Amino acid sequence: MASLQFGLSSSFASLPTASCFRRVSVRCSGDRQVLFNRIAPVYDNLNDLLSLGQHRVWKRMAISWTGAKEKDTVLDICCGSGDLTFLLSEKVGPTGKVIGVDFSKEQLNVASSRQNSRWRACYESIEFVEGDATDLPFSNCQFDAITMGYGLRNVVDKKKAMQEMFRVLKPGGKASILDFNKSTKPFVASFQEWMIDNVVVPVATGYGLAEEYEYLKNSIREFLTGKELEELAVQAGFSMASHYEISGGLMGNLVVTR
Ligand SMILES: C/C(=C\Cc1cc(O)c2ccccc2c1O)CCC[C@H](C)CCC[C@H](C)CCCC(C)C
Numbered sequence: 001m002a003s004l005q006f007g008l009s010s011s012f013a014s015l016p017t018a019s020c021f022r023r024v025s026v027r028c029s030g031d032r033q034v035l036f037n038r039i040a041p042v043y044d045n046l047n048d049l050l051s052l053g054q055h056r057v058w059k060r061m062a063i064s065w066t067g068a069k070e071k072d073t074v075l076d077i078c079c080g081s082g083d084l085t086f087l088l089s090e091k092v093g094p095t096g097k098v099i100g101v102d103f104s105k106e107q108l109n110v111a112s113s114r115q116n117s118r119w120r121a122c123y124e125s126i127e128f129v130e131g132d133a134t135d136l137p138f139s140n141c142q143f144d145a146i147t148m149g150y151g152l153r154n155v156v157d158k159k160k161a162m163q164e165m166f167r168v169l170k171p172g173g174k175a176s177i178l179d180f181n182k183s184t185k186p187f188v189a190s191f192q193e194w195m196i197d198n199v200v201v202p203v204a205t206g207y208g209l210a211e212e213y214e215y216l217k218n219s220i221r222e223f224l225t226g227k228e229l230e231e232l233a234v235q236a237g238f239s240m241a242s243h244y245e246i247s248g249g250l251m252g253n254l255v256v257t258r
Pocket residue numbers: 039046047048050051052054055150153154192195196200212213215216219247250
């Protein structure tokens with residue numbers, strides 16, 4: 001046995017170590033949790049750099065579609081570092097209530113640091129909560145409005161996430177779901193993938209996060225088209241569902257009404 005082990009170990013000795021084949025598996029929820037924990041320290045800066053700041057425009061559009069107003073109680077699902085959570089708090093003000101929920105501890109740590117580092121009265125209304133979009137720790141009909149920015153595409157069970165969104169939203173309330181658009185136009189899809197391959201991943205490689213950002217391409221390929229997202233929302237019980245393409249179809253925003 002020893003010789004066999006020796007033989008095996010000696011033949012393996014010349015092979016590259018497993019770490020050379022480090023591939024980031026992102027098939028299951030736990031893998032995605034690890035991925036977003038890993039990118040948390042650079043996530044905001046890379047979004048600004050790689051979208052030339054445009055992602056802030058897209059997020060403000062998503063907020064405007066919620067109809068959130070002063071004194072509302074609102075929820076940001078898959079809040080990450082809190083971009084949409086902070087924008088919601090500016091809408092509902094200090095008399096409103098905003099909850100940001102995410103399952104990545106590191107993303108929530110960044111969000112809390114941002115909340116503590118720049119004081120605004122409306123930020124006092126924000127609470128960051130660790131939780132899963134497919135099993136929200138909230139009551140039925142608790143929220144006047146909901147946002148979900150670049151989250152649904154990353155959730156493994158999208159149907160359950162949509163059902164949970166329906167459950168916690170008040171009747172007549174709106175949810176605004178911003179994400180990459182899975183375009184049905186070949187040129188748009190090709191441009192999206194070219195940008196990821198030739199701009200996004202090379203830049204991310206400089207941060208040691210090539211595989212984490214390579215995930216983007218397949219996550220969009222495996223996502224739902226705008227029409228399919230509308231169908232998913234209606235199946236979950238929403239009375240209205242409209243998907244709007246933005247920035248030439250690179251991004252999309254689904255607006256649903258309970
Ligand atoms: C805010 C944006 C993306 C957030 C985001 C979502 C994810 O699912 C990820 C998964 C894994 C790693 C990172 C992310 C992630 O950052 C959108 C803007 C940032 C994008 C990374 C840049 C996308 C570039 C566009 C394809 C083309 C932009 C053209 C023009 C500059 C507007």
